[in-house]
Structure formats: C-alpha cells, structure tokens
Amino acid sequence: MKEELENESGKLYGGLEAGGTKFVCVIGTGPDDLRAREKFRTTTPTETLNRAIEFFKKHSYKQQLAAIGIASFGPLDLNTSSSTFGYITSTPKPGWTNTDILRIIKSALNVPVALDTDVNGAALGEYRFGGAKNTDNFIYLTIGTGIGGGAMINGKLVHGLLHPEMGHIRIPHDREKDQFPGLCLYHNDCFEGLASGPAISNRWGKTAQELPDNHPAWELEAHYIALALTTYICTLSPERIILGGGVMERTVMLPLIQDEVQKLLNNYISKPEITKNIDNYIVTPELGKYAGVLGAIALAEEKANYEA
Numbered sequence: 001m002k003e004e005l006e007n008e009s010g011k012l013y014g015g016l017e018a019g020g021t022k023f024v025c026v027i028g029t030g031p032d033d034l035r036a037r038e039k040f041r042t043t044t045p046t047e048t049l050n051r052a053i054e055f056f057k058k059h060s061y062k063q064q065l066a067a068i069g070i071a072s073f074g075p076l077d078l079n080t081s082s083s084t085f086g087y088i089t090s091t092p093k094p095g096w097t098n099t100d101i102l103r104i105i106k107s108a109l110n111v112p113v114a115l116d117t118d119v120n121g122a123a124l125g126e127y128r129f130g131g132a133k134n135t136d137n138f139i140y141l142t143i144g145t146g147i148g149g150g151a152m153i154n155g156k157l158v159h160g161l162l163h164p165e166m167g168h169i170r171i172p173h174d175r176e177k178d179q180f181p182g183l184c185l186y187h188n189d190c191f192e193g194l195a196s197g198p199a200i201s202n203r204w205g206k207t208a209q210e211l212p213d214n215h216p217a218w219e220l221e222a223h224y225i226a227l228a229l230t231t232y233i234c235t236l237s238p239e240r241i242i243l244g245g246g247v248m249e250r251t252v253m254l255p256l257i258q259d260e261v262q263k264l265l266n267n268y269i270s271k272p273e274i275t276k277n278i279d280n281y282i283v284t285p286e287l288g289k290y291a292g293v294l295g296a297i298a299l300a301e302e303k304a305n306y307e308a
C-alpha cells in the first residue's frame, strides 16, 4: 500500500551507486520502475562526477527530480555538524581523498541530495524493496574485495561517531590452523584481513574462482564469517542477517555459514529463528546486483519525504 501511495505522488528520484571501480546512475522510483540507467568506470573525481551530473541532467529535463540519493564508497564524513560533512575522506583510492561529493552533485543539479555508505544504501534498499521489508532490526553485510556492514536498528540506520565498520572487528585467529597473517593495512588479522576475497586468494595462492566447492578454503571462510555473525547477533540482536558481495555468490557458502553459526551459538540464543529456521534468518540479498542503486533510490525517497 505504501508503495502505491508514494508512486501516486508522482515523484521521480535519481540514484547514484558510487563504487571504487564503477559508478551506476539510475532514474526511477523502485525496482519495477527504473527509467534510465548508465554504468561507467570510476576514474578521476572530476571526470566521473561530471559524467554522473550529465546523466541526471539529460534524464530529468522533462521532470525535475525530487531528490538524488548517493550510496558511496568511503570512508565518508556523515556528521552533519562537521565542516567536511558529505566528503569522501581518507580513502586509499588515488585522487579521491577529501572529495566533496555531496556538494558537487547538489550544486550542479540544484536538488536535495542524500548521502550514505554503499553498504547502508544496500541495507536501505533491502528494507524498502527487498528481503528486509517489515524487519526493523537487521544487518546487511557485504563480503567481497572488502567487508562492510550496515545495521538497521528500530527502523533507522546506525551512524553514530562515524558509521559502523563491521569488517574490522577482531575475531579469533588460530595461527596453527591458519598461518595466513591477514592483510588489513591497519590490523592485519581483523575480520576483513582474514576473510575478504583478496585474503582468500592470498592465503591459497589461487583466485576464489579457481577454488573448487570442496576446497577447505570455504569451510575456513564460513568459520570466520560465522564468528563475526555471532558477535553481531549477541550485540545487536538482529531479526535477520543479509549477506551479499562476491564471496557469497559461491552457493556452498550460505549453508556452511548457517550450520557454523548454530554450532558456535550452541543453543544459547534459544529462538526458533536461529535454532530451527536459520534458512530464513541468514539470507542473501533479494535485490541482487541492483541492491546498490535501489538503495540510492531509497535514500533519495527518504530525503524527499523528509524535506517535504
């Protein structure tokens, strides 16, 4: 019902998924109504942002956009009282440090602009259009080149001091079983340092794609992911956990993780969602590869409704 009412409002939104390797721009109102889409490589900030601006100008001449949402790689400054609010800050991506992405887009197009992390965007997309509808407390975790997580608590995405950096928690690392030292530049063997896609290929000397389904790599990977998930389950008490990213495209992973989470929790959290129906508790994203841009559309929609 909510969707019908909002579509009746006739508002049109822009969505920008700003990734470290590619940008995706869309115009529309939701998964069944994407009216234009363009994808291009992330190069310099000037070139890439100009291309996004041209896209939105070209596709909004008939109807002014109510808002644009940006789901961006980071880290981002999302503290509204900070002088660098809306900036991509200390990113290792060459040329992008201290890019004022929010204001560049906003001043070129003169529309309200919302900015959040790529993973918070994806979480909001699943909440609005996908597998977390009617779930006010959940976690969205992406496991790929890096590991990032967004947490929705009581229907709001958690921000706080910065934004959650769920990929950098410390997890137990048995150095006898796994001699790989980890590759996080800040912590070596944090969760991301042990379990990101590059960690898998560095540990085994093969890309993840080259490792067969029965390779011990996947069991170890599931173990690390499950360790992190039990920490989030015990601290945030999510009602659902959505796992996205390249590593999760390997279909053997999900059941391995579900089993390992049950084993590690050992019936301590005695809720049927975990003890009986874990298939429905730890899931993969419903929106698939569109989660990012649809998250950006959801950010825009929230912004437009807030400004109205």
Ligand code: ZN
Pocket (backbone or CB within 6 Å): 167, 168, 184, 185, 186, 187, 188, 190, 191, 192, 193
């Ligand atoms: Zn780290």
